[in-house]
Amino acid sequence: xxxxxxxxxxxxxxxxxxxxxxxxxxxxxxxxxxxxxxxxxxxxxxxxxxxxxxxxxxxxxxxxxxxxxxxxxxxxxxxxxxxxxxxxxxxxxxxxxxxxxxxxxxxxxxxxxxxxxxxxxxxxxxxxxxxxxxxxxxxxxxxxxxxxxxxxxxxxxxxxxxxxxxxxxxxxxxxxxxxxxxxxxxxxxxxxxxxxxxxxxxxxxxxxxxxxxxxxxxxxxxxxxxxxxxxxxxxxxxxxxxxxxxxxxxxxxxxxxxxxxxxxxxxxxxxxxxxxxxxxxxxxxxxxxxxxxxxxxxxxxxxxxxxxxxxxxxxxxxxxxxxxxxxxxx
Amino acid sequence: xxxxxxxxxxxxxxxxxxxxxxxxxxxxxxxxxxxxxxxxxxxxxxxxxxxxxxxxxxxxxxxxxxxxxxxxxxxxxxxxxxxxxxxxxxxxxxxxxxxxxxxxxxxxxxxxxxxxxxxxxxxxxxxxxxxxxxxxxxxxxxxxxxxxxxxxxxxxxxxxxxxxxxxxxxxxxxxxxxxxxxxxxxxxxxxxxxxxxxxxxxxxxxxxxxxxxxxxxxxxxxxxxxxxxxxxxxxxxxxxxxxxxxxxxxxxxxxxxxxxxxxxxxxxxxxxxxxxxxxxxxxxxxxxxxxxxxxxxxxxxxxxxxxxxxxxxxxxxxxxxxxxxxxxxx
DNA sequence: CTGTTAGCGCTTTCAC
DNA sequence: GTGAAAGCGCTAACAG
Numbered sequence: 001x002x003x004x005x006x007x008x009x010x011x012x013x014x015x016x017x018x019x020x021x022x023x024x025x026x027x028x029x030x031x032x033x034x035x036x037x038x039x040x041x042x043x044x045x046x047x048x049x050x051x052x053x054x055x056x057x058x059x060x061x062x063x064x065x066x067x068x069x070x071x072x073x074x075x076x077x078x079x080x081x082x083x084x085x086x087x088x089x090x091x092x093x094x095x096x097x098x099x100x101x102x103x104x105x106x107x108x109x110x111x112x113x114x115x116x117x118x119x120x121x122x123x124x125x126x127x128x129x130x131x132x133x134x135x136x137x138x139x140x141x142x143x144x145x146x147x148x149x150x151x152x153x154x155x156x157x158x159x160x161x162x163x164x165x166x167x168x169x170x171x172x173x174x175x176x177x178x179x180x181x182x183x184x185x186x187x188x189x190x191x192x193x194x195x196x197x198x199x200x201x202x203x204x205x206x207x208x209x210x211x212x213x214x215x216x217x218x219x220x221x222x223x224x225x226x227x228x229x230x231x232x233x234x235x236x237x238x239x240x241x242x243x244x245x246x247x248x249x250x251x252x253x254x255x256x257x258x259x260x261x262x263x264x265x266x267x268x269x270x271x272x273x274x275x276x277x278x279x280x281x282x283x284x285x286x287x288x289x290x291x292x293x294x295x296x297x298x299x300x301x302x303x304x305x306x307x308x309x310x311x312x313x314x315x316x317x318x319x320x321x322x323x324x325x326x327x328x329x330x
Numbered sequence: 331x332x333x334x335x336x337x338x339x340x341x342x343x344x345x346x347x348x349x350x351x352x353x354x355x356x357x358x359x360x361x362x363x364x365x366x367x368x369x370x371x372x373x374x375x376x377x378x379x380x381x382x383x384x385x386x387x388x389x390x391x392x393x394x395x396x397x398x399x400x401x402x403x404x405x406x407x408x409x410x411x412x413x414x415x416x417x418x419x420x421x422x423x424x425x426x427x428x429x430x431x432x433x434x435x436x437x438x439x440x441x442x443x444x445x446x447x448x449x450x451x452x453x454x455x456x457x458x459x460x461x462x463x464x465x466x467x468x469x470x471x472x473x474x475x476x477x478x479x480x481x482x483x484x485x486x487x488x489x490x491x492x493x494x495x496x497x498x499x500x501x502x503x504x505x506x507x508x509x510x511x512x513x514x515x516x517x518x519x520x521x522x523x524x525x526x527x528x529x530x531x532x533x534x535x536x537x538x539x540x541x542x543x544x545x546x547x548x549x550x551x552x553x554x555x556x557x558x559x560x561x562x563x564x565x566x567x568x569x570x571x572x573x574x575x576x577x578x579x580x581x582x583x584x585x586x587x588x589x590x591x592x593x594x595x596x597x598x599x600x601x602x603x604x605x606x607x608x609x610x611x612x613x614x615x616x617x618x619x620x621x622x623x624x625x626x627x628x629x630x631x632x633x634x635x636x637x638x639x640x641x642x643x644x645x646x647x648x649x650x651x652x653x654x655x656x657x658x659x660x
Numbered sequence: 661c662t663g664t665t666a667g668c669g670c671t672t673t674c675a676c
Numbered sequence: 677g678t679g680a681a682a683g684c685g686c687t688a689a690c691a692g
Contacts, residue, residue, distance in 0.1 A: 002669055013679045018671060028677060048441050049382040050669035054684045058379070063427070078404035082429050094441075097393070097427040099412050111378050111424075217607045218577075244604070247548075251581070274574070277547045332685055343663045348687060358661060380685035384668045 006044045010035060021046060057113060060094045061300065064117040064131060067100035071120050071144040071158065075273065076289055080142075083293025084116055091301055114300045115139035117153075125150040138310075140300040142292060147312060154299040154310040156292060160191055160269075161198065163285035163317025164239070167267045168202035170319060171237045175328035176265060179204060180228040180235035181211040182221055182245050191241065210235050214245055221248025222255070229256050229264070236264060236328045243268035243275040246282055250324065261326030271320055281322035291315060336374045340365060351376060387443060390424045391630065394447040394461060397430035401450050401474040401488065405603065406619055410472075413623025414446055421631055444630045445469035447483075455480040468640075470630040472622060477642060484629040484640040486622060490521055490599075491528065493615035493647025494569070497597045498532035500613075500649060501567045505658035506595060509534060510558040510565035511541040512551055512575050521571065540565050544575055551578025552585070559586050559594070566594060566658045573598035573605040576612050580654065591656030601650055611652035621645060 007014040012035070019027045020035035038044070052058050063084055065077060072080060085095045096112055115132060117123070119141050128150040132139045135152030147155040171179055179199065183192050192213075199206040212227060214220040221240055225248070228235055238253075240246035246268030253264045260266050260280055268275055271286030292315055302308045337344040342365070349357045350365035357365075368374070382388050393414055395407060402410060415425045426442055445462060447453070449471050458480040462469045465482030477485040501509055509529065513522050522543075529536040539561065544554040551570055555578070558565055568583075570576035576598030583594045590596050590610055598605055601616030622645055632638045 004669080014670080015672080015680075016678055019678090022671080026677065031677080045440060047383070047669050049379050049388070050684090051671075052379040052684095053377070053383050053686085054669080054671045056684080074405045074408035075403075077408050078429070081427060085427065085429050095427045097411060097415065097425045099408070099415050110375060217604075217609065219609045244607075274548075277574075279547065279549045334685080344686080345664070345688085346662055349662085352687080356661060361661080377685050380668090381687075382668095383670085384685085384687045386668080 001042065001044050003044075003046065006039070006042065009042070010038055058111055059092055060096055060112045061088055061114045061116060061297070061304075062096040062098050062112045064098050064115050065100060066117075066119070066123060066127065066131075070118055071142070072118060072289075077118070079289040080118070080293050083290040084297055086290075087294045087297040088301075091297070093297075093301075113138070114304045116296050116300060117141045119143045119148075121145050124148055128153055138300055138303040140296045140310075142296055152310060154303060155312045156296045156299065157312065157314040158287055158292065159314050159316045160285070160287075161194060161316065163287070163319055164191065164195075164269070165198050165201055166319040167239060167283075167285055168198055168204060170321075170325065171239075171265060171267070172202045172204055174237075174265065174325065176235075176237040177204065177328070178207065178210060178233065178235040178237070180225075180238045182224040182228070182238060182240040182249055183211065183213040184241040184245060185213055185215055214240075216242070216244065218244055218248030218251065221245035222252035223248075225249035225252030225264075225266075226256060229253065229258065237325070238264060238266045240266065240268050243270050243272045243282055243284055246284065246324075247274065247278045250278065250280070250282075261324050263329055265325040265328075267319075267325060276322065280324045283322045283325045284320050285317045286320050287315065287317045331372065331374050333374075333376065336369070336372065339372070340368055388441055389422050390426055390442045391418055391444045391446060391627070391634075392426040392428050392442045394428050394445050395430060396447075396449070396453060396457065396461075400448055401472070402448060402619075407448065409619040410448070410623050413620040414627055416620075417624045417627040418631075421627070423627075423631075442467070444634045446626050446630060447471045449473045449478075451475050454478055458483055468630060468633040470626045472626055482640060484626075484633060485642045486626045486629065487642065487644040488617055488622065489644050489646045490615070490617075491524060491646065493617070493649055494521065494525075494599070495528050495531055496649040497569060497613075497615055498528055498534060500651075500655065501569075501595060501597070502532045502534050504567075504595065504655065506565075506567040507534065507658070508537065508540060508563065508565040508567070510555075510568045512554040512558070512568060512570040512579055513541065513543040514571040514575060515543055515545055544570075546572070546574065548574055548578030548581065551575030552582035553578075555579035555582030555594075555596075556586055559583065559588065567655070568594060568596045570596065570598050573600050573602045573612055573614055576614065576654075577604065577608045580608065580610070580612075591654050593659055595655040595658075597649075597655060606652065610654045613652045613655045614650050615647045616650050617645065617647045 003014050007017045017035055020032040088095055117139055125148045140154040142156045144158045181195055196206040212224040214224040238249050240249050246266050249266050250260050253260050258264050268282045268284035271284045275282040275284045295313055299311050333344050333347055337347045347365055350362040418425055447469055455478045470484040472486045474488045511525055526536040542554040544550040568579050570579050576596050579596050580590050583590050588594050598612045598614035601614045605612040605614045625643055629641050
């Protein structure tokens with residue numbers, strides 16, 4: 001059924017029906033009510049392609065995750081997408097997905113009102129120029145590092161430092177003085193470099209001997225923890241760059257005949273699913289993905305609907321306290 | 331620029347231009363070539379809303395993952411979505427995402443040509459009726475169990491048995507006779523119930539004493555492995571329902587002073603990311619998600635484009651051989 | 661092979 | 677407050 005038939009049934013003109021359906025002021029309340037009820041009753045839904053054609057609005061944003069340039073692992077991508085879908089949906093926008101699995105980058109930017117781009121460090125200003133149709137399509141970029149030099153887009157910057165700072169402050173509060181750092185090899189978004197300063201921020205002394213670039217596996221974490229605890233003056237707390245390393249570190253500590261958190265406190269990073277499942281559940285650093293999604297979509301919709309200037313906003317990580325941290329042993 | 335302006339520049343009628351762009355036969359090769367080149371050069375792209383309106387085709391399929399009814403964890407969802415996007419894209423279809431994060435189920439089924447539905451055991455025929463607009467919108471359902479009673483949809487059934495059968499056959503070939511089973515508590519899609527038969531299929535004797543319903547964490551797997559190996563007549567191989575359990579089992583075996591795969595072989599299930607990272611890398615059972623995606627989209631497109639009858643197809647798991655399995659000790 | 665024209669279903673002036 | 681009519685940009689049927 002189209003609007004003509006529907007209007008005929010109601011004995012109204014299509015103009016009035018359209019106005020009622022669009023919630024315009026010029027239509028009388030009782031007419032509007034009647035139209036809405038009848039539409040519901042008869043199951044009349046307007047053809048959205050026709051609407052889009054005539055209005056020029058698509059009510060559609062595309063979630064863009066260029067291949068191999070995610071900051072977010074697949075697990076988090078879904079969580080982010082959920083958030084994006086939720087707040088986009090609340091504003092009447094549908095979500096088109098572009099994971100970049102296909103070679104063809106012939107993105108019909110005219111079909112969407114805006115872009116949410118999940119960017120890794122490899123994403124360049126040139127890529128953004130291409131993706132945004134030369135900056136003409138509103139876009140918000142979710143980025144872990146400093147934004148690329150492309151001012152036509154909005155940005156949501158993910159800042160890992162606050163959570164780590166919070167973690168170290170907590171350790172300091174718990175009386176820890178010597179904190180070991182277990183890294184994951186390739187410098188992860190500068191965290192390794194920032195660590196000494198973060199320690200200082202927490203009022204802790206930074207001892208380079210207490211830092212190990214371990215690797216990716218739990219076993220790497222296990223070995224790193226053992227090495228650290230075997231030191232003449234061992235740390236009483238361990239910060240691991242990833243939860244995977246942290247879970248291994250817990251094993252390592254246990255193998256050395258010590259307990260977590262009784263003798264040694266362990267803090268992880270990322271809040272992977274397993275972090276809550278291991279024994280003891282890991283205190284870890286996380287970012288609130290629904291918040292990220294909401295901020296991104298709000299930034300985007302602001303420029304789509306009000307034509308506002310692009311914005312740059314930052315969202316920090318925070319500490320999730322579970323049971324792998326305790327007071328420093330006396 | 332619209333097609334009128336574009337045609338004017340080319341000194342052609344819009345009809346000819348449209349035919350050239352649609353790759354119709356009635357247009358002369360040189361005209362077509364010219365149109366295509368000029369379109370590229372001038373950056374002319376047809377308005378797809380107008381096209382959709384007039385053709386009635388949306389070139390859009392929606393990936394539907396109703397909240398909390400996934401068979402696939404988030405990690406795999408992305409992998410599946412990649413595959414769906416790839417083959418859908420190859421056929422000119424875009425991908426709309428509906429994760430079911432929003433309450434509003436007012437799905438405008440008229441906007442898409444078909445649905446790919448990822449269904450968990452909770453998804454009922456009634457849900458499908460609703461999702462498919464009363465069976466009017468073509469749909470393919472990816473399902474781990476037996477298909478719900480809703481014949482209007484196509485199905486891709488995920489069958490976990492072949493991979494497990496393959497795993498047990500391999501163990502039998504390697505000379506193992508006693509195989510322990512480490513389950514994950516709630517019966518996972520009937521695998522627990524099917525296990526004795528699968529053992530028989532592989533020519534192995536099934537001993538109920540060698541089955542433990544462990545849990546979800548690595549530690550559960552660790553304890554289960556220790557319990558199994560402490561038996562008077564212990565197994566020489568362990569099959570774990572999940573890779574998480576399997577990785578814990580490896581720890582447990584090691585703690586008992588035995589080696590993997592020297593003394594005990596371990597096989598996991600699911601092929602999570604970590605399965606390849608642990609030490610030794612886990613032999614495990616997996617399903618080829620790109621294949622699942624391809625099969626699903628092909629099934630769907632068949633009914634969309636040719637109006638064929640819905641189909642039911644099954645795709646089995648298979649064994650991924652890594653290093654956690656070896657010959658049974660003599 | 662190409663040009664002309666009638667819609668697709670809707671929104672939005674412009675009259676009334 | 678409502679009705680009539682002019683498009684939105686395109687495809688496809690119909691002439692030529």
